[in-house]
Amino acid sequence: MRHHAGPLLGQDDPAPFEILNANGKGHSLFVCDHASREIPQSLGTLGLPDEERKRHIGWDIGARKVTEILVDRFDCPAVLGGYSRLVIDCNRQLWDPTGMPEIADQTVVPGNKNVSPTEHMKRIREIFLPYHWAIEEQIANFHAHKIVPALIAIHSFTPVFQDFERPWELGILWDQDDRIPVPLLARLREQNPDLTIGDNEPYSGRQLADYTIDHHGEAGGLPCVSIEIRQDLIDTDEGCDKWAKILGDAFVDILADPNLYKIRRD
Template sequence: MSPDSAPVRLLQPGDPPPFEVLRPDGASPWLFTADHAGQAIPRALGDLGLPPGEIDRHIGWDIGIAGVARELAALLDAWTIVQAYSRLVVDCNRPLDSPTLIVERSDGTEVPGNHGLDADARQARLAEIFLPYHARIGETLDRRRDQGRATLLVTLHSFTPAMGGVARPWHCGVLYNRDTRLAHALRDALQAEGDLVVGDNQPYSVSDSSDYAIPVHGERRGLPHVELEIRQDLIADAAGQVAWAQRLARLLRGLEAAFVAGQVPSAPAG
């Protein structure tokens, strides 16, 4: 691109905005994010060269999590943000230097529209999708801090029942890195339900190299936080989404008072 040329716009009329905010005036201390809620592809990118149906697989989005997020937002009157674009366009839970920020291949599927991207093409996806989404989260957290409002951060995800031919036994997983306060409390509450196999940092774990939302919005701010994963076959339909949202709302209400009152161990130093 020459110095005098205008940057090429990725999102065009008819493309959805990069995110939707639910309950913008919600009174709850709970704040939910869903980094992989949507499966939209900007019109300018066509279908990314994907075979038919591939965008509907787990590689394209976190199946069912948008519905869970919407139900939770309503049940708890909680500020919630759902990201609209497929993780195959840009993964909004990856550090900017991650090799999986824009993947060329995912779980055996080639993504031709991601091959050989130049710096301008990559930057357009960041500037118009990734950065506005995270800026909106940051602005909201700043405002809540300045208003003296408590915030308990939950990042919502879902995971495929099998990966690489290996079945995953967990119904849900509680993920964390340095700060275990909210994660361990929610893990224990889920295990106490008696009918769930709960992954403790399974099927994934949080790290600075693999994740963006928890390190940036949770750890750096010292907020109680947890990344929650739900197995996709359990929330693939509306009934499952409602059932999981109702269960989570009940458990989170039970944890809320102690965390808002500060009756939990301090976050570890570092």
């Protein structure tokens, strides 16, 4: 793939992040790292056909729509990632090779082969860092108003991975801070006894592939949680409406508790 000397993002490219409902009155901040499958024009298609870029390797199918519905319901701001995770994955440590994958779920990504350090730094400087600065700015806005926000990340996962049919409809990912995930698991299971709700399944919040929550939530002592929804359930608007309601109903009492919004220092 031919690299160029100019900036990664041009005037006609989308911004590296999008803010929803910036003046929302709720005390939570929603984030959606993999909301978009956009690729900068300077990178072409990364050598991939359109059908590959539309797959889960390019973005979290349905996650943006679910985030939009929850933002509207709880009147909270949100920060959405502006570019495909194939360009740079904003939910990975910068040293993680899956952050700019040469192979994504068995699909070779030609545009990520032999990327020079200079080109890699452009993706960090023009996409990764501005996205995370936008999250930091939203958190700082809360703090300026003497509010400790809850941080809620919305993701989606594939129904089948490496020939394993995943039984969970929802997964609640967490690490040290149990203030949201434990009551959320309890409410989801109580309100939806027929569902299979994963506790740190199909991924674990204790793994390093959870940068956004680790960096902004856990490190800052904020109440936080990462939500995973199975993609075949939210690949239509009707599905997004249904599962955003299931999640939102479970969140209502938790987010209404004023005792939640405190810095955790232990």
